[in-house]
Amino acid sequence: MTAGKTTLRLDDFLPYRLSVASNRVSSAIATAYQALFGLRIAEWRLIAVIAEGQGMTQQALGAATRMDKVTVSRAAIALVDRGLVARQPNAQDQRSHLLSLTAAGQDLYESVAPKALELEARIFGGFSPKELAAFRAVLDRLEASAAALDPE
Amino acid sequence: MTAGKTTLRLDDFLPYRLSVASNRVSSAIATAYQALFGLRIAEWRLIAVIAEGQGMTQQALGAATRMDKVTVSRAAIALVDRGLVARQPNAQDQRSHLLSLTAAGQDLYESVAPKALELEARIFGGFSPKELAAFRAVLDRLEASAAALDPE
DNA sequence: CTCAACTGGTAACAGATGAAACTAGGTACG
C-alpha cells in the first residue's frame, strides 16, 4: 500500500458534529426563553445560579456559569434594570456587591424552571437514563480535555 | 408533600453542559487551526468539504456544512484571496460558480487533515469506540429533535 | 503608614455573526 492521503469526512468529524448539535440546541433554547420570558441565555443562567445560592458576587457567578466576567456584568445589569435581581453592598469588599433575586425574580424563576425542564425533556427525551448518563459523562471528560489543550 | 417548587441545578441541566463542552472544544480547535494554518473554522470546513467533492456551488457547501450562506460567502472569498480555492463559472447557472481546491489548497488540505484527526484524537481519546459511537448517536438525534423545535 | 501590585466590576473598542436588502441571473406562464 502506498503512502495514501489522509481523508477526512466532515460528517464523521466529532468536533464538527458536537458543534452543530450544540448550536441547534442552544438556538432552540434561546428562542424559547426569549419568546416566553424575554430572557437571554446568560440572564437565565444567572437567575438559575442565584436561585440556588443567594448573595453571590459576580465573580462567583462567573465561575459557576463558566461565563466571562463581562458577560456576567451585562446580564446582571439587565436583570437589575428589570427588577429581577437586587444588589446589596458587600461589607467584606466594597468593590463587589452581592446579588440576590427580588420577589419578582423569584417568581420568574419559579415559572422558568419548570419550562426549562420541560424543554430539556422535549429535546433529550427519547433517550434512556443510561444513554443520558453516558452522554453526560462524555461531556464532562470532554470539557476537561479540551480545556487542557486550550488553557484560555 | 406540599406543592414544592421546581428546582433546577444548572450543572445538571443538559443543554448547559452541552453548550459548555462544545464551546470548549470549538475554542480549542479554533485556536489550533488559527495558529497552525491561519484558518478559521468556517474556512477549514469549506476546504474539507470541497476536498471530498470538487466543483460544488456555495449553496451546496452551505448545506453540507450547515453554515449560513453569508458565512460561506465570506469564507469562500477569503480562501480565493489566499489562492487556496478557485472559482469556475457554472455553465448551468451564471449566478453561481463551482469551487475547487487549487494545488496550494490541496496541499494545505493534506497537511491540515492529519492534524485535525490528531486533534480529534487528543480531545476524544480516552473513550472507547463504543462510547464514541453512542455519543455520536445521541448527537445525531439531538440535532434532529432540536431542529424540529426551532425550525429556524 | 505608603506605595506597588492585584482584583471586582464597567466601559470602550473591534471582530464576528446573521437578518434583511440588493444585484444579477433564471424560470414559468400568458
Next chain:
DNA sequence: CGTACCTAGTTTCATCTGTTACCAGTTGAG
C-alpha cells in the same frame, strides 16, 4: 418574448461577544 416571481451570492447594517483598558477598592511588603 415579456413580465412577474424566484434563487445564488454579496453587501449592508444592527447586534453580540470577547479583549483590552480603566477605575475604584484591597492587600501586602517594607
